Amino acid sequence: xxxxxxxxxxxxxxxxxxxxxxxxxxxxxxxxxxxxxxxxxxxxxxxxxxxxxxxxxxxxxxxxxxxxxxxxxxxxxxxxxxxxxxxxxxxxxxxxxxxxxxxxxxxxxxxxxxxxxxxxxxxxxxxxxxxxxxxxxxxxxxxxxxxxxxxxxxxxxxxxxxxxxxxxxxxxxxxxxxxxxxxxxxxxxxxxxxxxxxxxxxxxxxxxxxxxxxxxxxxxxxxxxxxxxxxxxxxxxxxxxxxxxxxxxxxxxxxxxxxxxxxxxxxxxxxxxxxxxxxxxxxxxxxxxxxxxxxxxxxxxxxxxxxxxxxxxxxxxxxxxxxxxxxxxxxxxxxxxx
Amino acid sequence: xxxxxxxxxxxxxxxxxxxxxxxxxxxxxxxxxxxxxxxxxxxxxxxxxxxxxxxxxxxxxxxxxxxxxxxxxxxxxxxxxxxxxxxxxxxxxxxxxxxxxxxxxxxxxxxxxxxxxxxxxxxxxxxxxxxxxxxxxxxxxxxxxxxxxxxxxxxxxxxxxxxxxxxxxxxxxxxxxxxxxxxxxxxxxxxxxxxxxxxxxxxxxxxxxxxxxxxxxxxxxxxxxxxxxxxxxxxxxxxxxxxxxxxxxxxxxxxxxxxxxxxxxxxxxxxxxxxxxxxxxxxxxxxxxxxxxxxxxxxxxxxxxxxxxxxxxxxxxxxxxxxxxxxxxxxxxxxxxx
Numbered sequence: 224x225x226x227x228x229x230x231x232x233x234x235x236x237x238x239x240x241x242x243x244x245x246x247x248x249x250x251x252x253x254x255x256x257x258x259x260x261x262x263x264x265x266x267x268x269x270x271x272x273x274x275x276x277x278x279x280x281x282x283x284x285x286x287x288x289x290x291x292x293x294x295x296x297x298x299x300x301x302x303x304x305x306x307x308x309x310x311x312x313x314x315x316x317x318x319x320x321x322x323x324x325x326x327x328x329x330x331x332x333x334x335x336x337x338x339x340x341x342x343x344x345x346x347x348x349x350x351x352x353x354x355x356x357x358x359x360x361x362x363x364x365x366x367x368x369x370x371x372x373x374x375x376x377x378x379x380x381x382x383x384x385x386x387x388x389x390x391x392x393x394x395x396x397x398x399x400x401x402x403x404x405x406x407x408x409x410x411x412x413x414x415x416x417x418x419x420x421x422x423x424x425x426x427x428x429x430x431x432x433x434x435x436x437x438x439x440x441x442x443x444x445x446x447x448x449x450x451x452x453x454x455x456x457x458x459x460x461x462x463x464x465x466x467x468x469x470x471x472x473x474x475x476x477x478x479x480x481x482x483x484x485x486x487x488x489x490x491x492x493x494x495x496x497x498x499x500x501x502x503x504x505x506x507x508x509x510x511x512x513x514x515x516x517x518x519x520x521x522x523x524x525x526x527x528x529x530x531x532x533x534x535x536x537x538x539x540x541x542x543x544x545x546x547x548x549x550x551x552x553x554x555x556x557x558x559x560x561x
Numbered sequence: 562x563x564x565x566x567x568x569x570x571x572x573x574x575x576x577x578x579x580x581x582x583x584x585x586x587x588x589x590x591x592x593x594x595x596x597x598x599x600x601x602x603x604x605x606x607x608x609x610x611x612x613x614x615x616x617x618x619x620x621x622x623x624x625x626x627x628x629x630x631x632x633x634x635x636x637x638x639x640x641x642x643x644x645x646x647x648x649x650x651x652x653x654x655x656x657x658x659x660x661x662x663x664x665x666x667x668x669x670x671x672x673x674x675x676x677x678x679x680x681x682x683x684x685x686x687x688x689x690x691x692x693x694x695x696x697x698x699x700x701x702x703x704x705x706x707x708x709x710x711x712x713x714x715x716x717x718x719x720x721x722x723x724x725x726x727x728x729x730x731x732x733x734x735x736x737x738x739x740x741x742x743x744x745x746x747x748x749x750x751x752x753x754x755x756x757x758x759x760x761x762x763x764x765x766x767x768x769x770x771x772x773x774x775x776x777x778x779x780x781x782x783x784x785x786x787x788x789x790x791x792x793x794x795x796x797x798x799x800x801x802x803x804x805x806x807x808x809x810x811x812x813x814x815x816x817x818x819x820x821x822x823x824x825x826x827x828x829x830x831x832x833x834x835x836x837x838x839x840x841x842x843x844x845x846x847x848x849x850x851x852x853x854x855x856x857x858x859x860x861x862x863x864x865x866x867x868x869x870x871x872x873x874x875x876x877x878x879x880x881x882x883x884x885x886x887x888x889x890x891x892x893x894x895x896x897x898x899x
Contacts, residue, residue, distance in 0.1 A: 381860065515812050519798070
């Protein structure tokens with residue numbers, strides 16, 4: 224079932240996103256930050272985190288759940304701990320405001336943490352770790368959200384898709400970056416499969432009856448499964464503990480009980496760790512990274528995580544992006560164009 | 562194929578381990594530290610990291626690869642970074658000597674890292690993260706070692722089994738702890754399957770021809786596979802970058818090219834991160850952890866990671882441990898008993 228698609232430039236897409244967000248209550252700094260992460264995803268052809276999310280962002284502004292004019296506050300809780308209170312806004316502006324203090328703390332201390340609370344996160348995590356790696360730091364990030372994934376052995380949604388993202392800087396090349404759900408499949412991808420009527424691979428999830436299914440619509444009503452069985456489930460649990468208990472934010476199962484079900488992001492937290500490789504005593508780390516990657520990529524069939532996104536990014540600047548026509552019509556309506 | 566087994570007390574096992582280690586060149590502090598981690602594994606019935614490892618430890622002393630009298634040195638590289646140079650010894654004493662400085666740095670800074678270099682690690686990682694959680698800290702640890710695992714898409718050993726361990730403290734209960742190989746199955750477990758002539762599950766590894774196999778002996782000659790496909794492979798890569806490039810230690814593929822193949826541990830590094838939950842602004846974190854775990858365990862079939870080990874530990878103090886008779890005979894010979 225092929226859907227009609229339309230090509231637009233990244234600039235056109237950005238203008239549409241900014242218009243739709245400001246028309247529904249975002250002030251300029253929040254609209255710029257939110258549009259920035261959606262457009263970064265579109266530029267990398269990471270469609271499930273691109274404009275596909277815009278109707279959800281707008282829905283959360285319309286319902287009053289998210290404050291489009293929130294001004295996050297930054298506090299240094301300890302020499303190595305920066306906290307940003309997002310004050311009920313979307314995550315992107317809070318992350319931007321925490322970035323410089325986190326980088327400063329990491330360069331001073333060798334390692335530091337950024338605890339983000341009272342934010343609404345609806346994006347991929349690679350933008351935040353990639354930005355830190357571009358500043359020369361190693362970065363890890365994780366967040367929990369609406370309950371969608373059953374713990375290993377269970378049948379009911381409990382964990383969010385609980386992504387873990389990691390970035391390591393390289394010399395003269397984009398960082399090594401991965402950003403992966405603890406779920407066997409990212410929620411956005413299950414939704415896209417459902418929208419396009421495609422089955423999901425076995426192991427993706429359970430139906431509402433607790434039985435395995437390859438029907439994405441049944442998985443959306445039932446429970447997703449963690450990747451790699453109990454090991455992925457343990458990583459999801461670690462993320463609940465880090466991005467929930469440690470920083471004083473909600474767990475996924477609580478986020479699911481709060482706020483209007485408006486199709487947008489739930490309230491929650493995020494933890495970002497950063498390490499300065501220049502403070503760990505390994506002078507030649509930049510050369511060593513290149514050695515490692517060259518040796519790994521010498522095996523036929525092996526890919527570098529993040530490389531496809533970075534390659535796409537070089538292309539979409541020239542070619543623009545392909546957006547499903549139905550989504551584009553919806554976004555144009557939200558932006559007040561027609 | 563059932564093997565004969567013999568029951569001994571933990572004290573008897575400890576004496577045998579100490580005798581075998583000191584008889585082959587360990588001084589008292591190193592022998593105590595190494596025996597300590599092996600016996601902790603036996604106490605928890607984590608057999609693949611228990612006395613099963615003793616012949617390998619002894620082999621590395623006999624070959625001269627490991628210095629049984631190494632005295633590790635501790636340096637503070639940055640406010641949040643402690644480095645321990647193991648000076649070619651076994652890991653356990655280096656880890657013990659780094660623990661107090663890491664705890665002190667973490668309480669001061671909120672977050673800190675311990676970089677261990679020039680060690681020979683042959684144990685599970687949960688002893689180090691569990692000890693930190695018992696001191697009230699959140700801990701993560703990872704290490705890379707001999708190449709055994711093919712990257713996703715590849716067919717040749719490149720990664721070590723690259724374990725990731727995590728512990729989170731609890732009130733009035735043992736910490737939440739997991740320690741999981743990035744490989745679909747821990748190497749020690751593949752070896753035990755081979756020794757006992759049991760097939761391994763599909764997805765465990767490839768034979769030397771690059772084809773999938775369920776014969777553990779073929780997997781040992783070929784390549785293990787990461788858990789969860791490319792996601793486990795990404796975690797293994799992250800661990801090479803953290804425990805190799807970041808801290809200035811060897812990658813798994815290099816460790817495989819160094820030192821005598823004596824059956825003992827290769828030289829390498831380990832990275833441990835610790836976070837102080839009392840410095841992250843969440844006053845009620847202890848209650849919150851209990852809420853999370855109670856909710857998770859309310860689903861039938863769901864288990865708490867680490868719980869089985871902790872339950873075993875309460876039992877083995879009374880019952881002693883069951884050791885394969887052949888292994889026990891080998892260890893008694895190494896200890897000079899008969």
